[in-house]
Structure formats: C-alpha cells, structure tokens
Amino acid sequence: MLVSVTGGTGFVGSHSVAALRHAGHRVRLLVRDESTVERALGPLGVVDVDLVVGDVLDRAAVERLVRGTDAVLHAASVYSFDSRSRAATRRTNVAGTTIVLDAARRAGVGPTVHVSTVGALFGAGSRVIDETSPVGRPREAYLASKASAEAVARGHQDDGAPVVISYPPALLGPHDPKLGDQATRLRNALRGLMPIWPTGGMPIGDVRDTAALHASLFDRPGANRHFGPGTYLTTRQYVRVLREVTGRALPTAYLPARAMLPLGLLTDLVQRVWPWHIPAEYGAVYTCACATRVADSAGTNGIAARPVARTFADTVRWLHRDGLLSARAAGAAVTELEPTQPI
Template sequence: MRVFLTGASGFVGSYTVAALLAAGHHPRALVRDPGKTAKVLHAIGVPAEHVELVPGDMLDEAAVAEGLDGCDAAVHAAAAIGVTGREADIVEVNVTGTRNVVGGAVARGLGPVVHISTVAVFVPPPGPVITTDGPLAAPRTDYGRSKLEAERYVRALQDEGAPVTILYPGGVCGPRQPTLDALMEGLAGALGKAWPMPRGGVSIIDVRDLAEAVARTVTAGRGGERWLLGGHYLTWPECADLCDDLTGVKCRRLTVPGSVMLGLGSALDLAKRVKTFDYPLTRDAAEFMVKLVPTDDRPALDALGLTLRPARDTVEDGLRWLAAAGHLDARKAGRLAPDTARKEQQMPTLVQRTIGPIMQRVSGSPLFARIGPKIVPPLDRALHKVSGGRFLLGQALVPSLVLTTTGAVSGKPRQAPLACMPEPDGTWIVVGSNFGREKHPAWTGNLLRNPDAEVSFRGRTVAVTARPLDDAERAEVWPDLLKVWPVYDRYVERVDRQLRIFRLTPKADLGPGAR
C-alpha cells in the first residue's frame, strides 16, 4: 500500500518509515525539510530515495490534501513537542494538524488511519492498571491540552465509524533519536547524578517495537481500535538499578515524596507564567512520574502478534547511543561508553605496542598476501564460533568484526572476518584490502549487489546497511584508517585497483531477536 505519513524526521516517524518499507509498503512522507529528513532516515539505515518525500506542513490543509491523494492508508506521527515547556500556539498546531491529516484521510476514504497518541492522556489513572476505558486526563500544559483535544477529535471520528486506530505508547526509548525527548533527556541527565526516587515509575517501549506495531496495524487493515502500548513498567528504583547494572556506574538515589514532586512542579508552572525559562519539570511531568501505573498492552500485542523486546535491551541500546552521540559523558556511561578506534590508539595495549609493529611488517609482505587468506579467515571464523562472537585473531591488534553478506551469485550467507574502524555514532568503516591482492574481495561485490548485511562485533549481532564511500568521504576517513592499520598504505602501493571502502550503518528494525 501507499501510506501517507507525517513526522518522518522525528523519532517514532523515522522508524515507522523503516518498518513500513520492511513490510513492503510505499511510504509518502509530508516533511517541512526534505534534506533534514533524508539525514535522519540515513542515520537509521534507510536510503531517502526509497521514500517519497513531499515538502509541506501539516498545518497547510492544501499540502496535506495533495499528499493524501493517491494513498491507501495514513499514519499521523507528527506533533509539536512541549511537555517540558510552554509554546503559545502548540494547541492550535497539534489540533489543526490532526484535523488536516486524520480528518483529511478519513474524508478521502483511506483506511486504516493510525493516530499516535500517548499514554499520558490517561494519567492520573483511577486504578492500578491503565486501560483504554479509563477516564481522560485534565492536563495543565499547552502540550497536554493539545494532545487531549486531538484525542477527543479522533475519538469522535471513531464514534462515527471511521477506520481510525489510536495507539497509546509509553516512554519511547532506543537509539538515534533526532531530538531528545523527556525520557531520553531524563536518562542522560540522571546518570551519574542524584536520581529522584518518588513513588510511581516509567513505562518504556522500544521505538522499533512501536514502529513495527504501526506497520502491522497498516498491513492488517484494521481500524476503530484503541490500543495501549505502554511497554515495560519499571518503578524508579528498578529503572535506576537497571542503568547501574548496564553502565557499571552507581548513581545516587534521592528519596523524594510524591507530594514534594507535585508541589515543585506546580511552583515551576507558576514561575514560568511570570518569566519564561526551560526546566524539565512541570506539574504534568511530576504527575506522570508519581502516578503512572502499568498499562494493559495485552489486547494490542495479541491482535498484532507482537512480542516486545526486553526493557534491558532497549535501555542498553538507548544509553549506548546517548554516549556515542555525546549526550552522555563517557564516565557516566561506564562500560557502555563508545570503544572507538581513536580511543584504542590513544591507549595501546602491551600486545599492540610489542607485537603490533612486527605483525604490520609481516602483513604487508607479498608472501603474506599469498598465504594469509588461506590461514587467517578460516581460523578467525572458528575462533568467532567457539567464543560466541567475542574473539577474533586480529582483535588484539585492531578492532575487528565478522561481516555476513549474501553471496552475489549463490545467494547464500557468506562470513568475512575484517578489521574495522568503529565510529562514535555506532557505524563501522571497513576496507576491501584483500591482503593487498589485486582482486577485490568477494564480500565487497556481495555488498554492491545486496547492501543488507549483518555485523557481529564483540558479542553483539546487528543488522546493517552498507554504503560505499565516495571520493570526498574516502579522503576524510583515510588518515584515521591508517592510524588503525598503517598497512593499508602498503596495500595501495602494491595494487592498481582502488580499495573499496564501506560504511556499515545499523538498520532501524533489528527484530525481537537482535542482541
């Protein structure tokens, strides 16, 4: 189906584009800045040319109408964010946008139409579990009121029989968030500092699981449902314990009575009426922290056949990315801090200092070019299998990974142990050196034919998309590659071909079994 989509440059929207593509649909995204959207999609492994990007704004009824024409279904994921601050026209922006997109899709007979709301419209809940039958909230912030008014508008369409499905996600977490929201910003700010421990907790759903839920809703052609997808509920002490365990860095707990949190949020709301300033706590945010309870996600999970990732995997991926992107100090990230090639060059191991120069001379010799390919790859594959993906022969000297490609001729999976240069954003650079031999290594041809591949790096397996670097990009990374493995220069001198260089970017949706 051709699916109209808003919010493609945002966290949920960009991953939804990836999930829709994986399901075989054709996304058409209404975006204000196609260049920005292309960069966001590229960061999660989605080539922009696979998506129809239509310039426009959800407030422009004519632009929305033109984008909807010719589509079969629609997903409304865009919203002006303001849960931590004030924005005078945010109610008008979000409500008008919802009327144009959801209302316009219904008027044109599209179905299903998916509206992404938030579990916050049910907070504070009347009981120990949030259900879709619960009463709606009475928010105080402009953002909260905008979500509530949009919710009422969409529910009215449902009552009239429109094929609209409303999804209510909890705190969305995961890697590569274009702009930090309250949950991810809160995690980055709390780690390594005093962490408030009121009663209540947080619901965490992986952005990739939420995107998959949207895609499955579209594929199933469902409409008229209201589905909670709060995700895994953790009390604040449980969330802090999980972060401590993942990072190895203990954060200080600060017990704060719920009444104090609520009172402080109210006081800050009053202060912001006198003088505008940014501070993450509002009365609505405090109420969410103190009064949130688990959500009844079972109806949605059963209907969609969806199994959520463990909260541990989601939080680990999120924190690892926060550290790699510079949002979280390496000391606070602990063992999740990025292990980059530059860092490894600054702190060489004893093996690297003593054996490294010898191995570089040996590896650059013509003799090794003849015997190395017969010895090193088979041995590395065996070590990789025995160690559960945690050890390779060359790993003591340079960062190394095992790349699994699809054979260009055979169509079968092919494994290639490779030296690599990890980058701070979670991508890898690999070079088709082939031990300095004249022919390109087979794995490079496989990637040119099918860029979808899989990387096993230090015990973690990640689905990736490969892209060959252009001349400008090659010139930019080459000095750093020589710091990782100076022998590349000797390979270049010995062969007539240009060494192929690829950037391997983790894909948006790795599936529930990703590690």
C-alpha cells in the same frame, strides 16, 4: 501500499517509517524542512521516500499528502513538558490532528493510524487502562493536548471511519533525531543532573517495538485501539536499570511525587523567562504521580516488548556513539557487556 506519514522525522515517526519500508510499503512524508530527512532517516537506512513540503496546520499541504494514498500514519506531535512550548503543543497536537484526520476521511483513505499516548488515558480514575478506558482528564498541558486529540480520533471512530489509535508508552531506544524528552531525561540522569526523583513510575517501551506495531497495523489492524509494547517501571526501578547497564552507583534520593508538584509548578514559571532548560518539570513529576499501569490483557497486535535493560543499554550506547554522552557517564554500557535480566 503507499502510506503517508506526518511526523516522519521525529523519534517515533522515523522508526515507524523504517519499519514500514522494511515491511515493503512505499512512504510519503509531510516535512517542513527537507534538510531534516537525511538526519532522521539516514541512520536507519531509509533513503527512498517521497516528500510533500508543508506543516500539519497547513490544510492545503495535508490535502496534497493524502491525495492518492492508501493509508495514513499521523505521528506528528509536540512532545514537551517545557512551559515555553505550550501554545505550539496545543496547536500541533489538537488542531493538527483535526486537520489530518478530516483530510484523510474526506479523501477516502483506508486505515488512518493516529499515534496517541498512554498518557491520554491518565486521570480518568482507572487503576489500570486498556482499550475500553475513557479519555483521560490530565491536568498537565502536554497530556491534556493529547487527551483532546484522542477525543478527536475517537469521534471519527464513533462515526465509523477507519481510524486506528495506538498508545505508545514513554519511549527510549537509539537514533532519536531531535533528542526528545525521554532520551534527554536518561542523559541528564547519567550526567548527574537528576539526583532527586519523584516516587511513582511510568510505562516504558522501546521505540523499535512501537514502530513494529505501527507497521503491523497496515497489514493486520484487527481492533481499532492498540498499546505500544512496554513495561511499567517505578522510578526506583528505572534508576536500578540504569545502574545495571552502566555499572555506576548513581546516588539518588526519592521524594513523594505529589509533594514535588508545587516545585514543578514553580519551575515551569521560572522556565518561561530562564533561557536554559531546567530538568525539574511539572509535567514529568505529574506523569510519575498519575501514570497508570496498562492491563496485561491490553492488545499490542502480537508485538512483544523487548527487555527493558536492553533498551536502556542500546540508548546509552547510541548517546555515547553520537557524542552526546561521555564514556565515563555511559560506564559499562559502552563495553558492549550483555545486560542481565530485566526487572
């Protein structure tokens, strides 16, 4: 099967491309810059993919991407809580999704997998979420953009189009070609830049498990909505796992998440004029305050989540190997010690 992929040089996309190739599928990528392909896919052992140069906002390029393809994986997204990225976030996540799904439908493509996020279902008042949960009403720019894109994808589903939606949790794991939000947060915690955390929590998963889910959806899609394998961690549990895999004390204070939201709003205002990234983001605090557990019955298409301690350890080791984290900051993780049982 020929699978056309958007966002294939990002974290989720690159690992999903590797999983698709491992499953024997041919892959065609939409890329803005051909020079990014080797950096993203080389470490994963992927060398033979076709390329279409363009952007998800370029209708002509997207039409070239889907022409003659058997299936589409739409993984292109701006995942950022940085207030300076809001305009690009909405354009890519909402308008880009509209263009890609419309083009795939007009071209008569078979399964089209839209990569959403569990956060698109936050804010709807549910205590747990599953495949039947309504689109959320998050009051945060990135999550709101993903909720809007979710509504676009569900509209196609309601019309009977072969659109499948995946809901990855917050993802960690090795080989993040753009050092995204989650890897940066873990790195900042180990560098001592996050001594204060909000209470609350978030679903955490391994990018390799979500990639395996995406590959499976082209062989056995089953239902039309699936959750990326993961585990809900409170922020206290998150820091506890980091201590476990690194052997470091990591002194940390915890403040009520909702009480920290005004600070996050102030930080977002300052970030618009401050040239360097500020770790305390409103979106991250908001997510911890509003994140909802995924029901145990939620479908993952038979893909099991690996232990979270293993995911954290693999992420820390990769950061160290790539020179993004010192040996002191990585601690015991770089000695290849086997992590103990996860929470």
